[in-house]
Amino acid sequence: MNTEIYYFSGTGNSLAAARDIAEKTKGTLxxxxxxxxxxxxxxxxxxxxIVFPCYMAQLYGIPLMVEGFVKKLENIDTKYIFAVCxxxxxxxFNALPTLKNLGRLxxxxxxxxxxxxxxxxxxxxxxxxxxxxxxxxxxxxxCRKKIExxxxxxxGKKRNNYRILKxxxxxxxxxxxxxxxxxxxxxxxxxxxxxxxxxxxYHELIPLTDKSISADDKCNxxxxxxxxxxxxxxxxxxxxxxxxxxxxxxxxxxxWCPVKxxxxxxxxxxxxxxxxxxxxxxxxxxx
Ligand SMILES: Cc1cc2nc3c(=O)[nH]c(=O)nc-3n(C[C@H](O)[C@H](O)[C@H](O)COP(=O)(O)O)c2cc1C
Ligand code: SF4
Ligand code: SF4
Numbered sequence: 105m106n107t108e109i110y111y112f113s114g115t116g117n118s119l120a121a122a123r124d125i126a127e128k129t130k131g132t133l134x135x136x137x138x139x140x141x142x143x144x145x146x147x148x149x150x151x152x153x154i155v156f157p158c159y160m161a162q163l164y165g166i167p168l169m170v171e172g173f174v175k176k177l178e179n180i181d182t183k184y185i186f187a188v189c190x191x192x193x194x195x196x197f198n199a200l201p202t203l204k205n206l207g208r209l210x211x212x213x214x215x216x217x218x219x220x221x222x223x224x225x226x227x228x229x230x231x232x233x234x235x236x237x238x239x240x241x242x243x244x245x246x247c248r249k250k251i252e253x254x255x256x257x258x259x260g261k262k263r264n265n266y267r268i269l270k271x272x273x274x275x276x277x278x279x280x281x282x283x284x285x286x287x288x289x290x291x292x293x294x295x296x297x298x299x300x301x302x303x304x305x306y307h308e309l310i311p312l313t314d315k316s317i318s319a320d321d322k323c324n325x326x327x328x329x330x331x332x333x334x335x336x337x338x339x340x341x342x343x344x345x346x347x348x349x350x351x352x353x354x355x356x357x358x359x360w361c362p363v364k365x366x367x368x369x370x371x372x373x374x375x376x377x378x379x380x381x382x383x384x385x386x387x388x389x390x391x
Pocket of ligand 2: 319322323324325326327328329330343344345360361362363364365366
């Protein structure tokens, strides 16, 4: 099978999953940020995989750059397309609506999302930590098993099962998500330091949320944060990081800072997480 596996990742969860799938399928692993300078993206392989994290499932779920990537895809009508959404919360409530949105986006480009999967992995976003009821080792163990299932499905270019059941569940959780949307928008306005009555949308607020990120006195000017940022959103000025307001909210800068100098509203001070099998050098491959 000739497969290109595209990934977007902040803490390495999606990268680790994408890399394992690429190894099994002998596919080509490609970072989404590395192709975003192209006007259009023409896929040469027969199959395309998109592996990405879920962000704010109740609002939209798809990271802005992943959305931008899909919008650039050309000639995908004959391709077998699969997606893997990694999430920190329950897969049914978080990955399901996100993948639904991705399916619609792919359809708008003339393609079809043939198979969709989700993997529950440790969450970097510690304010939502109470949603996770399993320890990391259990999650990694389940993830390895899930990747084998994913491989068996995509190797046979199969479609997902349980479509009707998923649609029914999606229909049931939609009103709840709708109610939560306002809460998340207020949160985003606050973090992007916009007034409460701003007309800015979700897509316009997210890039500005870096206004609530800062480096403290521990910063030694090593520039790791600038190098891991998938959006090239950090410039080093006078040996200090300066955020440029086109943030993806991925939290890579926070999580990979070697001295934990970056303050972020969602991360408890002194805590950090990144996938244990991913090294900083793997993250640099974003570029
Ligand atoms: C800004 C942000 C929002 C998130 N929102 C959700 C969410 O709504 N539901 C969920 O299950 N996980 C959420 N997560 C957790 C990530 O989806 C999860 O940790 C993912 O595996 C991270 O993948 P990555 O390391 O490849 O970036 C969020 C993470 C971030 C950074
Ligand atoms: S990674 Fe941390 S220590 Fe290095 S420049 Fe960025 S904030 Fe400073
Ligand atoms: S500035 Fe930080 S949170 Fe924003 S995209 Fe870059 S690495 Fe991610």
